């Protein structure tokens with residue numbers, strides 16, 4: 001059984017997909033989807049040997065070797081045109097790393113129609129990469145699990161180019177449309193932590209007053225978003 005986080009990621013993998021799970025670790029996600037007969041093919045890409053071996057044994061253990069191909073590779077080097085991948089998942093890594101993986105593997109994204117991404121941090125950076133590379137954010141979810149809050153971003157290539165505001169990049173354009181209790185909890189916690197940082201800066205008297213005012217202004221914006 002998948003965790004709530006991975007189950008949410010899984011829910012955005014289209015039925016019958018040919019998926020690549022980059023940074024697959026144990027290959028839990030493709031294995032679960034294959035067992036539920038929701039995908040027709042998967043590549044489980046992993047750059048570190050130990051996790052790669054975990055993926056190999058998970059796949060063998062479930063008798064899924066025909067359906068899921070484990071590959072020891074860096075990022076999108078795990079896939080080739082012959083795989084005919086249409087859905088790429090990258091979950092459980094930082095947003096900056098996910099953006100780097102996409103950037104370095106751009107040429108492998110040709111036939112890919114959907115990206116399902118779950119950055120642990122750095123969501124704004126990742127959204128900016130998507131925007132700069134003509135991806136449209138189709139759906140977003142925010143889920144709480146074991147004291148962590150995770151965002152899931154679903155993006156698809158778009159023919160038109162468009163811009164998200166800094167505000168949308170920070171909070172997520174689709175999350176802003178619905179917000180909800182987990183969204184509010186995330187940003188309330190953010191405000192609390194930032195207020196602590198600002199307080200320390202004021203005590204130390206080393207940061208320019210103008211900079212502190214700027215930070216306070218940004219926090220006011222966040223407070224407004226969850227109002």
Ligand code: SAM
Pocket residue numbers: 006022023024025026045046047048051073074075076090091092093097101
């Ligand atoms: N995707 C799974 C999940 O969401 O539960 C596993 C997440 S695990 C925390 C992140 C995995 O990504 C690690 O196993 C790590 O070795 C792998 N990884 C990090 N950078 C990678 C890269 N450039 N290419 C492939 N895998 C990578």
